[in-house]
Amino acid sequence: MTGWLGGLQIRRTERGQVPVADLLCVACWHHRRVTGRTLVADFLASDPITQHRAQCPAQQKDTTR
Numbered sequence: 001m002t003g004w005l006g007g008l009q010i011r012r013t014e015r016g017q018v019p020v021a022d023l024l025c026v027a028c029w030h031h032r033r034v035t036g037r038t039l040v041a042d043f044l045a046s047d048p049i050t051q052h053r054a055q056c057p058a059q060q061k062d063t064t065r
């Protein structure tokens with residue numbers, strides 16, 4: 001179970017087919033939401049989970065990786 005930092009969920013609003021990406025870190029409860037096709041694509045391309053893992057305050061004391 002260690003190492004699981006929450007998740008990334010992609011969905012679409014019914015109206016306008018606008019994609020919405022939600023990133024949730026269960027370690028520090030950081031939440032970030034990105035809305036819009038271009039922003040979501042950029043967000044996913046930037047590997048937000050890995051990025052957050054490097055910054056996550058809850059992971060500072062447990063950096064086994």
Ligand SMILES: [Zn+2]
Binds near residue numbers: 029030052
């Ligand atoms: Zn975090």
